[in-house]
Amino acid sequence: MTKNRARILIIDDEHDIRLSLRGILEDEGYEVMDAESGERGLAVINRSTDLVLLDIWLPGMDGIQVLTRLQEKFPDIPVLMISGHGNIQTAVQAIKLGAFDFIEKPLSLEKVLITSQKALEFSSLRQENRNLRLNTKIRSVCKITGQSKAIKELRQAIYQVAPAEAWILITGENGTGKEIVARSIHLKSRRADQALVAVNCAAIPEELIESELFGHEKGSFTGATGSKQGKFELADEGTLFLDEIGDMSLKTQAKILRILQEQTFERVGGHKTISVNVRVIAATNKDLHQEIKTGNFREDLYYRLNVFPLNLPPLRERSDDIPVLLEEFIGQLSREHNFKLLSFSDETIKILKNYPWPGNVRELKNFVERLYILYQGMKVTPVMLPSEILRGSTSMETNDDFFHDEEKLPEDFKQARSRFEAWFLDNKLKEHDGNISRLAEAIGLERSYLYRKLKNYDIGPD
Ligand SMILES: Nc1ncnc2c1ncn2[C@@H]1O[C@H](COP(=O)(O)OP(=O)(O)OP(=O)(O)O)[C@@H](O)[C@H]1O
Ligand SMILES: [Mg+2]
CATH class of the missing domain: 1.10.8.60 (Helicase, Ruva Protein; domain 3)
Incomplete structure (x- = not known):
């Protein structure tokens, strides 16, 4: 269960302790990093760290403070406290704060190894469990249930069109499942490991839509205190789900059309041209033919988006x-x-x-x-x-x-x-x-x- 290349970080101010722990753990095949202070430890730790051995008594930031910071920033990384003689009370407090266990100085080689292994096993089990739950959740969220002819045909169409790169337009009344269809296409596509970025075109105020979609540079308008990536950039190599496209203003439609054609744009207030590779899935509950007739939707945009149409029948049918x-x-x-x-x-x-x-x-x-x-x-x-x-x-x-x-x-x-x-x-x-x-x-x-x-x-x- 425990991968032997697990990465362990030792935080202890005593050079000899760091050295002997490193020796024991490296002999077991672990990858070891060490730090002589809490501050240094917090600076070198990252998401790929699997376990922290943390001394309670440290100069500067003490072990309990470091533990608290670790719990905030990396709640999934187990922490083993190293307690010197006479601070068992503090070790108990540390466990209450979420430390996995503690080992006492003088350190017993065997105890260090057994406890480290237990902590690593525990956290990898917990991670596995979480992934399982997440996967089941994603699968159930995107499961298209139904035995009717229409739903069977829909599932078949998704199966065929998902692996292709074709752009898709999903139409259907409110609540017919447009979003779960979009998500399930993404999950079955070659882009499944990349992001699916959803944009609700109806919910973004007209004046913010450009910055939402294309991002902006710092200072490009009042309130732009930092630069920001837009949805197109975030969806690069993945799927962009443009929801409620029937509710975009004509002005926004014109901008979107240009970007969809060229797949390049500039951030608001920026000069660099950014190219992206996105697959677009659009959805609407409006009858776009009707909207085109009444002049509310651009015909050229409709044809650009509607490469592969999917219509979701209402439940009453x-x-x-x-x-x-x-x-x-x-x-x-x-x-x-x-x-x-x-x-x-x-x-x-x-x-x-x-x-x-x-x-x-x-x-x-x-x-x-x-x-x-x-x-x-x-x-x-x-x-x-x-x-x-x-x-x-x-x-x-x-x-x-x-x-x-x-x-x-x-x-x-x-x-x-x-x-x-x-x-x-x-x-x-x-x-x-x-x-x-x-x-x-x-x-x-x-x-x-x-x-x-x-x-x-x-x-x-x-
Ligand atoms: N065939 C289906 N099987 C299982 N759940 C479904 C199905 N169709 C829809 N749902 C569920 O119904 C709810 C509404 O679906 P969804 O949000 O995809 O609809 P929508 O067409 O995007 O609606 P709106 O137009 O209001 O945005 C969701 O909770 C979704 O999981
Ligand atoms: Mg929806």
Whole structure:
């Protein structure tokens, strides 16, 4: 687990101690640096340091002060304190402050090696864990869930276009997943190891957009106290995600067009020409054809960006994806927060599939989060749904037509009675805000009998 080329920094003012520690550790194959003071140690340490051996008593900045600084700047690098005779108290304090362990002078060769190895193993395990968590998180954030034809085709298109260098224009209503599509293209592209820089064109004020995109030199305008790289520079060799491009002013569109064509620019207030190599993925929820007609969007920019179009259909046109999306979001939430699972009755799913979801997948995701807070561990039935969903769902109207729809006539009396009972109880329960006791009283049934009925018909809380 521990790489033997781990880099260890020794901070101790005693020359002999530094020398003997260096000897022991180098014999084990570690790479060793040393410093005779805290100040010097803080100056030479960097991110590639794997472990620090730190003397408690130091002239100038003492060990505890150095430890505190290390914890602030490099919280992931483990620190082993070296404590002289008589400062065990301080060593204990150091551990409380986050030191991994301490070793006492006179130093035992064996103890130094064992403790160093443990500290290195611990930190590499912690790092591995963190990477794993991060990877899972990135993967789940960019996972495009769905079984509908449209989503399957979308996944196929991403798979094909991602490794190519083609520029892409993603269109779709609010919340249909434009951003996760852009991210997943980047992750599957040859630029995946480089940056994906996202720019929300709608959120940047007109007068700042040039400096945001192209950077600026110190003093180029009031408030430019230092020079700054723009998004184009930051995205060099990587992907630039221009989000909400339909919301850019015509003036900005003209500037962007020039840069997209030439891939060179100057920083605001600068004279040096900077060349970059970026892949552009643009997204908008506007109908750009319409915007071109009304003169709000430049046609030449549209053709420049629209090399490969991807259109994301609204959720209402692929309602078959709703059950899998629910499952995905419930899985994500329960993993993230250790929540108990949430399930949905068939009737509820029907209602959700018939609701038009104007905010698309984002609205569905928010809806699941809201339900989770209220009903974790339960089965969701129609009465638990927010009223705007009940009202907005077309399936509720069909429910009201129960007695008028001749085609739906049941086969036999038993079936007819069951259907009526289910319909009646479901609607009555809503009338009583899901309160079973009140409903039992109102319709003259015994509570436990009613409860069994509701359970049979899959109505109401478990
Ligand atoms: N197919 C999908 N599978 C899983 N999650 C999805 C899917 N589509 C969208 N989401 C989730 O829905 C939310 C909204 O998606 P995203 O931000 O990508 O949409 P958008 O089209 O960029 O929206 P807007 O136009 O409002 O910016 C995100 O949390 C995203 O993870
Ligand atoms: Mg978006």
